[in-house]
Amino acid sequence: MSLCPELSFNVxxxxxxxxxxxxxxxxxxxxxxxNLAQCDTLEDMKLHLQxxxxxxxxxxxxxxxxxxxxxxxxxxxxxTEFRCLRAHSLPPLSTFLDYITYSYMIxxxxxxxxxALKHRDVEELLPRCHPLGTFDQMAAVGIARTHAELxxxxxxxxxxxxxxxxxxxxxxxxxxxxxxxxNKLYKAYLExxxxxxxxxxxxxxxxxxxxxxFEADRRSFIITVNSFGxxxxxxxxxxxxxxxxxLYPEGxxxxxxxEDHEQVKAVAEYYPDYKLxxxxxxxxxxxxxxxxxxxxxVHLNTLAFLDQFHLGVFYSYIKLKEQEAxxxxxxxxxxxxxxxxxxxxxxxxx
Amino acid sequence: MYLxxxxxxxKFFYSSTACTVLSRxxxxxxxxxxxxxxxxxxxxxxxxxxxxxxxxxxxxxxxxVAWFLTETSPFMWANLGIGLAISxxxxxxxxxxxxxxxSIIGGGVKAPRIKTKNLVSIIFCEAVAIYGIIMAIVIxxxxxxxxxxxxxxxxxxxxxxxxxxxxxxxxxxxxxxxCGICVGIVxxxxxxxxxxxGSLFVxxxxxxxxxxxxxxxxxxxxxxxxxKVKMGD
Numbered sequence: 001m002s003l004c005p006e007l008s009f010n011v012x013x014x015x016x017x018x019x020x021x022x023x024x025x026x027x028x029x030x031x032x033x034x035n036l037a038q039c040d041t042l043e044d045m046k047l048h049l050q051x052x053x054x055x056x057x058x059x060x061x062x063x064x065x066x067x068x069x070x071x072x073x074x075x076x077x078x079x080t081e082f083r084c085l086r087a088h089s090l091p092p093l094s095t096f097l098d099y100i101t102y103s104y105m106i107x108x109x110x111x112x113x114x115x116a117l118k119h120r121d122v123e124e125l126l127p128r129c130h131p132l133g134t135f136d137q138m139a140a141v142g143i144a145r146t147h148a149e150l151x152x153x154x155x156x157x158x159x160x161x162x163x164x165x166x167x168x169x170x171x172x173x174x175x176x177x178x179x180x181x182x183n184k185l186y187k188a189y190l191e192x193x194x195x196x197x198x199x200x201x202x203x204x205x206x207x208x209x210x211x212x213x214f215e216a217d218r219r220s221f222i223i224t225v226n227s228f229g230x231x232x233x234x235x236x237x238x239x240x241x242x243x244x245x246x247l248y249p250e251g252x253x254x255x256x257x258x259e260d261h262e263q264v265k266a267v268a269e270y271y272p273d274y275k276l277x278x279x280x281x282x283x284x285x286x287x288x289x290x291x292x293x294x295x296x297x298v299h300l301n302t303l304a305f306l307d308q309f310h311l312g313v314f315y316s317y318i319k320l321k322e323q324e325a326x327x328x329x330x331x332x333x334x335x336x337x338x339x340x341x342x343x344x345x346x347x348x349x350x
Numbered sequence: 351m352y353l354x355x356x357x358x359x360x361k362f363f364y365s366s367t368a369c370t371v372l373s374r375x376x377x378x379x380x381x382x383x384x385x386x387x388x389x390x391x392x393x394x395x396x397x398x399x400x401x402x403x404x405x406x407x408x409x410x411x412x413x414x415v416a417w418f419l420t421e422t423s424p425f426m427w428a429n430l431g432i433g434l435a436i437s438x439x440x441x442x443x444x445x446x447x448x449x450x451x452x453s454i455i456g457g458g459v460k461a462p463r464i465k466t467k468n469l470v471s472i473i474f475c476e477a478v479a480i481y482g483i484i485m486a487i488v489i490x491x492x493x494x495x496x497x498x499x500x501x502x503x504x505x506x507x508x509x510x511x512x513x514x515x516x517x518x519x520x521x522x523x524x525x526x527x528x529c530g531i532c533v534g535i536v537x538x539x540x541x542x543x544x545x546x547x548g549s550l551f552v553x554x555x556x557x558x559x560x561x562x563x564x565x566x567x568x569x570x571x572x573x574x575x576x577x578k579v580k581m582g583d
Contacts, residue, residue, distance in 0.1 A: 006449075006535045007445070007449075007531065007535075010448065010449045010452045010453060010538060011448070011452075014448075014449065014451075014452025014453050014455075014456060014538070015452050015453075015455050015456040016456060017453070017456060017542075018452070018453045018454070018455065018456015018457035018458070018459070018541070018542060018545070019456045019457075019459050019460070020456075021456070021457060021542050021545060021546065022456070022457055022459050022460025022461055022545055023460060025460060025461070025545065025546055026460065308538070308539055308542065
């Protein structure tokens with residue numbers, strides 16, 4: 001049956017795939033963004049959003065209409081939809097959806113640890129955690145003082161336990177240690193997710209593995225660029241690079257030795273996709289490196305909808321919905337701060 | 351004693367074949383991966399063992415195809431054909447219907463307009479089961495009593511009738527099986543495409559029509575196979 005996924009995919013996942021494709025049809029198009037960009041106030045935006053799939057998202061309740069309210073409501077929609085999909089899913093889709101939540105769990109763990117280091121109250125930090133990445137022992141994370149304690153006392157029961165092999169060390173948790181732990185956890189998580197998608201085979205592998213390879217390479221580039229000017233040496237950096245990308249192994253070796261932006265750009269020259277991302281644009285638009293990475297990610301995610309009977313549509317839908325939330329919040333910020341010149345820096349999806 | 355071993359080896363041979371077939375079709379794909387390698391190796395070893403034993407002990411005459419074909423009654427072949435005609439057709443129709451049906455239900459949540467139009471795909475799959483039952487009735491009407499008990503008295507015409515009915519059943523059964531699956535997969539794509547863009551449905555329906563034609567080909571060939579059948583004295 002693994003040779004012919006069309007024959008057995010619909011038994012367990014047919015309804016959910018149909019549902020996700022229906023939800024995908026509600027993703028805002030270029031004309032919707034154009035309308036939103038023409039708005040002068042948040043009230044106008046609310047009016048325009050009512051005619052899209054969002055409906056009465058902003059009209060419900062009687063809180064003041066601010067950008068942060070908009071942000072929360074958008075994230076709330078993504079959360080509801082994800083929980084609905086996860087509740088109805090069967091293995092292997094349920095494992096796949098769980099893998100998507102692990103990245104948010106890692107971010108939550110690091111947020112709680114850094115908050116605890118700054119002696120912030122756990123009650124204050126919990127609402128700032130990403131809701132998709134909740135796990136039972138979240139409140140207890142702030143108590144740990146070393147990596148080993150964190151692992152053995154708290155995280156061993158969570159789904160993040162298998163990713164802790166590399167990250168456990170006896171060093172005390174400090175700001176830098178938390179960041180290094182985040183990157184090591186993320187590396188282990190990405191490689192496990194990649195292996196899972198590779199094992200599925202077929203269209204899932206063809207869609208998801210390029211997306212995850214790009215994610216791995218993007219992390220490697222961002223880690224390198226961010227480490228210039230800190231005391232993170234090349235050898236330490238190499239331990240943080242995920243090895244499931246296209247840069248592995250030669251590109252990662254070159255990146256570990258890179259010392260400034262020019263050398264990173266030289267490494268990117270070897271790979272046509274990344275050369276394009278790092279090249280200077282002709283029209284001098286103010287797209288940052290992060291924006292260009294987001295653009296490429298959106299492009300790869302839209303490819304998932306061209307194929308049927310695979311699990312990639314679920315991952316791509318969540319990521320595109322997040323990008324849409326970022327776009328709407330960007331437009332809302334530009335509208336409220338009256339910076340209309342930068343309003344077109346959103347990334348159109350369809 | 352050697353004869354005892356050989357008698358049991360036949361039974362193990364059939365049971366190990368059944369084991370592999372069952373493990374491949376009934377078990378969840380990931381579990382079956384562990385079992386099918388073991389079963390295949392088991393079968394191959396028993397075949398070799400049986401074959402070598404038969405050769406060594408000069409009992410090769412027991413593997414007698416002519417005896418098998420003449421001693422089995424034409425009625426067995428006829429009824430197998432009837433059974434396969436209807437059962438494989440129904441498997442194909444059911445497979446196609448569930449593939450299409452789950453996609454229609456999923457797509458119909460956000461685009462309710464697709465619900466009525468896409469029932470046409472289900473009807474195409476159902477037609478495959480109807481072909482199967484028609485052929486089963488046609489073939490079963492050809493089975494008549496004959497009063498022979500030995501290969502000579504049964505006569506060549508009755509044997510031919512039995513084999514024709516079996517062949518016709520196989521033809522219509524397998525062609526409807528694959529036709530049903532094909533229409534189901536295409537219908538699922540049609541439902542999801544219709545949910546995104548309403549003008550696509552009619553175009554994909556043309557692909558489905560071609561897919562359902564292959565079931566009809568099986569019925570035509572089966573009718574031709576059984577056209578010369580005359581069972582009886």
